[in-house]
Amino acid sequence: MTENVERLCIQRITREGRRDTEDIVTQELPLTIILNNQELVTLLCSPTDLMHLAIGFLSSEGLLGSKDEIKKIVVDDQRGVVRVETEDDKETASGLIFKRVITSGCGRGASFYSTADVGGLVKVESQIRVSVLEVLALVKEFQHRSEAYRMTGGVHSAALCDNKSILVFNEDIGRHNAIDKIFGQCMLQGISTDNHLMITSGRISSEMLLKVARRNIPTLVSKSAPTDLAVRLASDLGVTLVGFVRGGRMNVYTYGWRIAIDGKQRSQTS
Amino acid sequence: MTENVERLCIQRITREGRRDTEDIVTQELPLTIILNNQELVTLLCSPTDLMHLAIGFLSSEGLLGSKDEIKKIVVDDQRGVVRVETEDDKETASGLIFKRVITSGCGRGASFYSTADVGGLVKVESQIRVSVLEVLALVKEFQHRSEAYRMTGGVHSAALCDNKSILVFNEDIGRHNAIDKIFGQCMLQGISTDNHLMITSGRISSEMLLKVARRNIPTLVSKSAPTDLAVRLASDLGVTLVGFVRGGRMNVYTYGWRIAIDGKQRSQTS
Numbered sequence: 327m328t329e330n331v332e333r334l335c336i337q338r339i340t341r342e343g344r345r346d347t348e349d350i351v352t353q354e355l356p357l358t359i360i361l362n363n364q365e366l367v368t369l370l371c372s373p374t375d376l377m378h379l380a381i382g383f384l385s386s387e388g389l390l391g392s393k394d395e396i397k398k399i400v401v402d403d404q405r406g407v408v409r410v411e412t413e414d415d416k417e418t419a420s421g422l423i424f425k426r427v428i429t430s431g432c433g434r435g436a437s438f439y440s441t442a443d444v445g446g447l448v449k450v451e452s453q454i455r456v457s458v459l460e461v462l463a464l465v466k467e468f469q470h471r472s473e474a475y476r477m478t479g480g481v482h483s484a485a486l487c488d489n490k491s492i493l494v495f496n497e498d499i500g501r502h503n504a505i506d507k508i509f510g511q512c513m514l515q516g517i518s519t520d521n522h523l524m525i526t527s528g529r530i531s532s533e534m535l536l537k538v539a540r541r542n543i544p545t546l547v548s549k550s551a552p553t554d555l556a557v558r559l560a561s562d563l564g565v566t567l568v569g570f571v572r573g574g575r576m577n578v579y580t581y582g583w584r585i586a587i588d589g590k591q592r593s594q595t596s
Numbered sequence: 597m598t599e600n601v602e603r604l605c606i607q608r609i610t611r612e613g614r615r616d617t618e619d620i621v622t623q624e625l626p627l628t629i630i631l632n633n634q635e636l637v638t639l640l641c642s643p644t645d646l647m648h649l650a651i652g653f654l655s656s657e658g659l660l661g662s663k664d665e666i667k668k669i670v671v672d673d674q675r676g677v678v679r680v681e682t683e684d685d686k687e688t689a690s691g692l693i694f695k696r697v698i699t700s701g702c703g704r705g706a707s708f709y710s711t712a713d714v715g716g717l718v719k720v721e722s723q724i725r726v727s728v729l730e731v732l733a734l735v736k737e738f739q740h741r742s743e744a745y746r747m748t749g750g751v752h753s754a755a756l757c758d759n760k761s762i763l764v765f766n767e768d769i770g771r772h773n774a775i776d777k778i779f780g781q782c783m784l785q786g787i788s789t790d791n792h793l794m795i796t797s798g799r800i801s802s803e804m805l806l807k808v809a810r811r812n813i814p815t816l817v818s819k820s821a822p823t824d825l826a827v828r829l830a831s832d833l834g835v836t837l838v839g840f841v842r843g844g845r846m847n848v849y850t851y852g853w854r855i856a857i858d859g860k861q862r863s864q865t866s
Contacts, residue, residue, distance in 0.1 A: 332824040337848040339728055343857055349847055354801055354823035458609055480799055480821035499823060529750055531624055551750035553624035554602040577619055578607040587613055
């Protein structure tokens with residue numbers, strides 16, 4: 327059992343009547359991130375890997391460029407606070423917080439990005455390919471890893487992978503948080519995201535796509551559906567977007583050449 | 597077919613190879629809400645019922661108390677902008693935006709509420725009950741209504757119900773947006789939420805619970821899982837929280853007395 331669940335007494339009711347029983351629910355913590363003594367944001371998240379989440383969030387929001395900028399990180403698990411001090415005390419909060427985008431997704435939600443940021447993103451040029459059988463094997467491993475989801479039905483998972491295996495895995499009640507935890511760990515441990523795949527259990531909306539493109543990740547894979555805006559951004563930003571990976575098949579929305587047909591397979595259209 | 601979907605050319609890849617085909621994806625629109633000439637927020641949402649969404653959002657955030665306060669609403673569907681002018685030009689943005697909570701859920705995300713707001717909420721005292729068979733029938737109707745979800749797998753649904761039928765139904769890529777669209781419609785059309793049920797397709801985290809409690813809704817029903825914080829808030833705020841309504845059964849986390857056992861049923865514990 328993972329640690330971020332709680333046992334509760336509940337009633338289970340059926341057409342036949344009610345009985346008292348026990349249920350396991352996933353935990354939710356309000357985590358406040360304080361950057362250079364300024365309270366930046368409160369995220370609602372699963373109470374694990376708070377340091378990775380805070381660093382990943384700051385990085386995704388463009389408030390932290392590299393590990394070298396970090397002077398100090400203090401994590402208070404009990405109160406749900408992470409304090410981060412950086413070398414360069416950027417003029418962040420006042421200007422950025424006003425221009426916020428509240429995102430749709432099954433995940434954290436708000437994001438500081440503006441249209442200008444989107445325009446400034448560089449197209450992902452990676453020539454890396456991954457085979458269909460590799461994608462299917464990775465997704466199978468990914469599904470086995472998400473124990474908490476199977477217990478409570480309450481969390482999302484994300485994983486950074488190379489073609490052969492999962493390198494970094496995390497989960498959270500917010501699908502954005504799960505990805506930011508991975509990015510935070512990558513930054514702190516010096517793990518490159520270039521030429522890798524990201525797998526997520528959640529639906530793919532525009533801000534998920536932007537988050538991944540910003541890390542130069544060429545391929546984003548989900549068991550679920552994308553939105554039309556996510557597909558357009560994937561097309562603009564050079565990301566291979568794969569959805570509905572289920573039962574040995576998948577939908578490839580953009581840059582299908584990165585998904586290689588294996589030896590015995592052949593293309594029916596080319 | 598609902599209007600908020602788009603057809604795309606994609607590749608479907610299986611172990612046997614790839615072929616070009618067509619897929620339907622749900623649309624996503626960045627909607628900017630301008631309150632009294634001040635740009636408040638940009639929501640990522642499904643491009644339907646933008647007026648209801650804007651009004652519901654403002655109401656959920658405590659920036660709009662009643663329909664009478666509204667002087668003017670201008671909706672620009674094409675540019676994704678809703679302008680709202682109110683009688684009372686509250687000092688909203690500057691103070692409120694800084695203290696933001698980015699929420700976890702499969703939905704919009706950010707919320708302006710503070711701990712003080714939570715403390716100020718009044719406990720829901722409604723004595724209304726609903727029977728097990730009524731809940732099961734409502735959830736069955738609810739699932740039939742969500743056409744777009746069945747087509748694209750990409751949206752969440754929400755419904756306000758009395759004991760017998762669905763009164764207001766809506767859907768959105770964000771589960772918070774779906775609920776806010778309902779609240780906006782209720783405010784503009786003078787539909788009371790007292791003594792009613794809210795059904796949502798999404799998981800229930802703390803801010804979903806707060807949103808419903810703020811409207812004095814006594815019962816919140818979901819096919820999915822709640823978090824522990826949502827259960828604690830439901831307990832504190834007098835809300836009956838029902839999860840995992842599936843296959844003729846349900847888990848009741850709080851205030852089970854509001855779910856009445858039907859005539860032929862009996863309690864196995866009391």
